[in-house]
Amino acid sequence: MDASLAVTALGALAHEHRLAAFRLLVECGPEGLAAGVIAERVGIPASSLTFHLQHLLRAGLATQRRLGRQIIYAADFAAMNDLIGFLTENCCGRGLSARLTTAAACTTIAESSLAKRKAP
Amino acid sequence: MDASLAVTALGALAHEHRLAAFRLLVECGPEGLAAGVIAERVGIPASSLTFHLQHLLRAGLATQRRLGRQIIYAADFAAMNDLIGFLTENCCGRGLSARLTTAAACTTIAESSLAKRKAP
DNA sequence: ACTATATTTCTCGAATTATCGAAATGATCC
DNA sequence: GGATCATTTCGATAATTCGAGAAATATAGT
DSSP states (O other), rough: OOOOHHHHHHHHSSSSHHHHEEEEEEEGGGGOOOOOHHHHHHHHHHHHHHHHHHHHHHHTSSSEEEETEEEEEEEEOOHHHOOOOHHHSSSSSSTTTTTOSTTTHHHHHHHHSSSSOOOO | HHHHHHHHHHHSSSSHHHHHHHHHHHGGGOOOEEHHHHHHHHTTHHHHHHHHHHHHHHSSSSSEETTTTEEEEOOHHHHHHHHHHHHHHHHHSOOOOOOHHHHHHHHHHHHHSSSSSGGG
């Protein structure tokens, strides 16, 4: 993932309603959720929701598929992992070569969850 | 970290120049970098840079201190770790409690490549 | 074909964000 | 105290984003 893609993804998540919608999608897994349900749960009109879902789609953070008369959105976990990978490597002191004593500060998280996912 | 704080932080990073500046700060570690140097390296006028650095400050992603006649900015690694922690727990399928068989799916994706993500 | 349902597109005003030069502030050196 | 360097604040302008209703599109059932 390059910086400009990351900016797009970050921007897509940097909004109350979009973050809420995305978290909802994450909760539902690959199965996804119909647009109407998302709108209702997030508490915004359908047209507004579409506007925001388009953001997530453009950023590659969500996918869309039709199921009968409804359209199902699902979180794209791979994209989200890429984003977290980018942040971890480029914005957190990790993945930056030796001259950083900073690495230690960040190692904390490295243990707890991901980080070893992409051994150099 | 709560959602609204995360939105602020994501928004702060969701801009080409701010992300560039922040990455620069991360590279420099706690030692930080003078505003002038950042402006030069990012390639924008000083007044524009200030505007963006204020964003990072407000979001808690950077700190400010004066050193002689220059003002040194440094990345706040703890805040960044909090953000990554939030994303990992709330937006990535991990850290979501039991009723999710989805968690497994996300982990799988993380490990391998993804491809078969579209299973019913 | 007609009706109902689900969602998107369109449109436009309001609000926010971005850009940059000029002027103001703060600190240092003589 | 005056000159100078580093940075921020101000102000004007341009661009983008947001919100929501109305109209349009697609699907399903009768």
